[in-house]
Amino acid sequence: xxxxxAKSGSNPxxxxxxxxxxxxxxxxxxxxxxxxxxxxxxDLQTAVEIELATIPIYLYTYxxxxxxxxSGENLDAVQQFVNKxxxxxxxxxxxxxxxxxxxxxxxxxxxxxxxxxxKKSPGPYPTGLPYHSPEGxxxxxxxxxxxxxxxxxxxxxxxxxxxxxxxIEYPEAVDAWPEDRNWNTIGQFYSNIRCLISTxxxxxxxxxxxxKASQIQSYNYSPNNVDTVYPSAPFNAWIPAPPANASWAPAxxxxxxxxxxxxxxxxxxxxxVELLSVDSKNAALEAIDTISDQGEGYARPWQGEEPTDDPSxxxxxxxxxxxSLQAQLVQYPQHREKLAAAPVPPGQIPPVFGPDALSxxxxxxxxxxxxxxxxxxxxxxxxxCNGLFQYMLIMTETVYRVPPAGQKLFFxxxxxxxxxxxxxxYLRNMRExxxxxxxxxxxxxxxxxxxxxxxxxxxxxxxxxxxxxxxxAAANNxxxxxxxxxxxxxxxGNLIYYIGVATTKTVDGHSMHLPDVGPYWxxx
Amino acid sequence: MSDTDTGQPxxxxxxxxxxxxxxxxxxxxxxxxxxxxxxxCMGLNGCQGSDRFGLEGNPITGxxxxxxxxxxxxxxxxxxxxxxxxxxxxxxxxxxxTGEEMNRPGANACRALGSCATPINAERFxxxxxxxxxxxxxxxxxxxxxxxxxxxxADLAKKQAAGEIPASQPLPASLxxxxxxxxxxxPSYLWISDDNQDRGNMTACGSSGLSGAGGCS
Numbered sequence: 001x002x003x004x005x006a007k008s009g010s011n012p013x014x015x016x017x018x019x020x021x022x023x024x025x026x027x028x029x030x031x032x033x034x035x036x037x038x039x040x041x042x043d044l045q046t047a048v049e050i051e052l053a054t055i056p057i058y059l060y061t062y063x064x065x066x067x068x069x070x071s072g073e074n075l076d077a078v079q080q081f082v083n084k085x086x087x088x089x090x091x092x093x094x095x096x097x098x099x100x101x102x103x104x105x106x107x108x109x110x111x112x113x114x115x116x117x118x119k120k121s122p123g124p125y126p127t128g129l130p131y132h133s134p135e136g137x138x139x140x141x142x143x144x145x146x147x148x149x150x151x152x153x154x155x156x157x158x159x160x161x162x163x164x165x166x167x168i169e170y171p172e173a174v175d176a177w178p179e180d181r182n183w184n185t186i187g188q189f190y191s192n193i194r195c196l197i198s199t200x201x202x203x204x205x206x207x208x209x210x211x212k213a214s215q216i217q218s219y220n221y222s223p224n225n226v227d228t229v230y231p232s233a234p235f236n237a238w239i240p241a242p243p244a245n246a247s248w249a250p251a252x253x254x255x256x257x258x259x260x261x262x263x264x265x266x267x268x269x270x271x272x273v274e275l276l277s278v279d280s281k282n283a284a285l286e287a288i289d290t291i292s293d294q295g296e297g298y299a300r301p302w303q304g305e306e307p308t309d310d311p312s313x314x315x316x317x318x319x320x321x322x323x324s325l326q327a328q329l330v331q332y333p334q335h336r337e338k339l340a341a342a343p344v345p346p347g348q349i350p351p352v353f354g355p356d357a358l359s360x361x362x363x364x365x366x367x368x369x370x371x372x373x374x375x376x377x378x379x380x381x382x383x384x385c386n387g388l389f390q391y392m393l394i395m396t397e398t399v400y401r402v403p404p405a406g407q408k409l410f411f412x413x414x415x416x417x418x419x420x421x422x423x424x425x426y427l428r429n430m431r432e433x434x435x436x437x438x439x440x441x442x443x444x445x446x447x448x449x450x451x452x453x454x455x456x457x458x459x460x461x462x463x464x465x466x467x468x469x470x471x472x473a474a475a476n477n478x479x480x481x482x483x484x485x486x487x488x489x490x491x492x493g494n495l496i497y498y499i500g501v502a503t504t505k506t507v508d509g510h511s512m513h514l515p516d517v518g519p520y521w522x523x524x
Numbered sequence: 525m526s527d528t529d530t531g532q533p534x535x536x537x538x539x540x541x542x543x544x545x546x547x548x549x550x551x552x553x554x555x556x557x558x559x560x561x562x563x564x565c566m567g568l569n570g571c572q573g574s575d576r577f578g579l580e581g582n583p584i585t586g587x588x589x590x591x592x593x594x595x596x597x598x599x600x601x602x603x604x605x606x607x608x609x610x611x612x613x614x615x616x617x618x619x620x621x622t623g624e625e626m627n628r629p630g631a632n633a634c635r636a637l638g639s640c641a642t643p644i645n646a647e648r649f650x651x652x653x654x655x656x657x658x659x660x661x662x663x664x665x666x667x668x669x670x671x672x673x674x675x676x677x678a679d680l681a682k683k684q685a686a687g688e689i690p691a692s693q694p695l696p697a698s699l700x701x702x703x704x705x706x707x708x709x710x711p712s713y714l715w716i717s718d719d720n721q722d723r724g725n726m727t728a729c730g731s732s733g734l735s736g737a738g739g740c741s
Contacts, residue, residue: 242658
């Protein structure tokens with residue numbers, strides 16, 4: 001008999017644990033097909049919401065980090081650590097986006113419609129994850145009580161925020177009972193989905209209600225990018241990437257290319273690709289395995305208690321990535337949280353940094369800010385940021401309505417452009433602005449990720465454009481009342497520019513702004 | 525390497541400046557031959573006179589490049605980021621995008637299907653796919669030589685036969701050499717930034733400091 005959760009032979013799907021086998025038997029004895037399918041649909045919608053809830057949490061902390069104040073040969077130890085922390089956090093955020101997409105693909109295969117994503121992000125923060133009863137590191141607010149529920153904030157990078165990250169990614173115990181309510185670990189939650197799919201009531205045909213070609217395709221996903229990578233050491237920024245070799249460059253110098261660390265590995269998935277489209281029980285179970293393994297690793301005693309989540313053992317699980325970052329902070333030896341026995345927690349990892357060392361490279365964001373508490377003149381700029389985020393969620397739902405031949409282009413001009421070229425730049429300019437009055441005075445302007453209402457998707461682009469017009473007017477009004485050399489003038493001008501990129505930009509008569517999703521929703 | 529002026533971006537710079545013999549990086553794009561495709565970088569041009577200097581020619585020699593593959597840098601509208609390219613063949617690649625895209629830099633099918641900033645600086649490496657960790661420009665030149673140019677050459681030959689482009693336009697079977705100082709590397713950011721004096725001549729994306737051409741903090 002195969003050991004529980006062992007990867008057996010060529011079958012990439014984890015074998016059910018004894019607890020999962022019991023759960024499946026219980027489901028088959030006490031439920032019927034309709035109940036199990038209804039339950040599965042409900043849990044998949046919740047899965048999308050869990051993954052979605054984590055994305056603002058990670059992005060908020062990511063954007064508090066100044067990764068590139070110094071670079072190349074000037075890279076000092078603390079900048080190197082902060083750059084690494086940024087790469088690690090972004091590598092996890094990228095995989096959370098993958099997990100949301102995988103859950104959504106299974107949902108679409110099962111239901112024939114996309115899950116609800118728009119306005120399903122938590123709001124406001126701090127928040128618990130849906131139905132989560134954290135068992136892991138309780139976080140500083142919870143004292144020493146292991147099971148105290150703790151809300152997870154939007155917060156700048158710190159030892160405490162990493163505790164919250166560990167709560168999200170805490171590994172499932174080997175003998176954990178599958179749970180979809182009051183679950184202690186995300187692994188338990190997905191274990192319950194695995195059990196529902198594994199019952200005799202669910203068939204391959206149940207995953208053929210939504211066309212595979214209409215699901216989010218693997219060609220839209222890449223595990224790494226220039227923001228997930230980080231330098232392993234100071235490097236000579238002028239040395240060409242290999243195999244190129246300039247005659248004047250030192251033969252033994254470390255180039256940026258050779259110093260790069262890739263925190264996500266391309267083999268970190270079950271099944272043939274990371275972003276699977278689904279048309280069978282097998283494919284659905286593979287997708288679930290990818291989600292569970294990337295988050296928690298498959299650190300089981302019979303798998304060597306390793307912190308990795310991939311066959312090549314080059315990618316650490318989310319849990320271990322965050323634990324490794326914590327281990328470089330001075331507070332680590334005094335931690336009170338109960339860490340999982342497997343993977344074995346690392347000892348303190350040198351070099352070690354305290355809050356003072358990090359302070360210049362961590363932007364002083366407020367904790368879980370709300371638009372209503374920003375100065376009135378800045379609120380329209382925050383509203384636009386929230387509208388943009390909600391529009392990204394609408395675009396994600398819209399992908400399932402786009403004819404497959406057009407998906408690549410839609411994904412590029414919609415999701416990639418909004419994330420890399422609008423939201424990223426918008427947040428970087430917001431954080432240049434130190435708040436001058438009110439509750440957050442002295443802190444820096446940060447996103448709130450609130451669920452603003454853009455109305456029905458059919459008219460949501462117009463609603464976003466209206467938010468943009470209001471924000472541009474607000475920014476211009478502020479600029480008009482400031483001296484030209486005021487430190488707010490430049491970032492406000494940039495915010496105006498990126499609002500234009502989102503809503504109005506054209507080049508030679510071609511649209512270079514985000515796509516209007518309206519036509520895809522008016523088709524009925 | 526100079527050991528002075530450390531601490532600032534790009535410092536220390538190599539000394540002496542190795543590109544004294546090269547013309548300065550042209551910050552604007554010259555007049556392009558009519559009917560010819562635009563492209564993402566040095567050595568990826570399809571015809572005589574199609575490079576950043578355009579028909580006005582190299583300011584040092586006063587001449588245009590002679591033929592396909594010899595051009596100085598991109599004629600694509602400069603852009604800094606993934607999906608921001610305006611047209612076919614103008615994506616730089618390497619920073620964002622999929623492994624498949626990164627394995628075909630400068631060979632994207634159309635607007636917004638390209639990946640990352642142009643020109644392709646010599647220091648840039650792919651972050652995904654078979655070319656991961658390796659030079660984007662070297663891969664772009666390889667793809668251009670093996671895949672893009674044979675097809676493009678055939679298309680241009682048809683246009684030439686139809687009188688749509690001048691009969692004098694050379695369409696060699698083999699690409700010409702890349703300008704000598706950049707032959708094995710493509711355009712270095714040291715040259716693009718005029719010895720680190722004008723880093724604003726080009727900005728690539730990303731906050732890890734590994735784009736080789738600036739980026740976000």
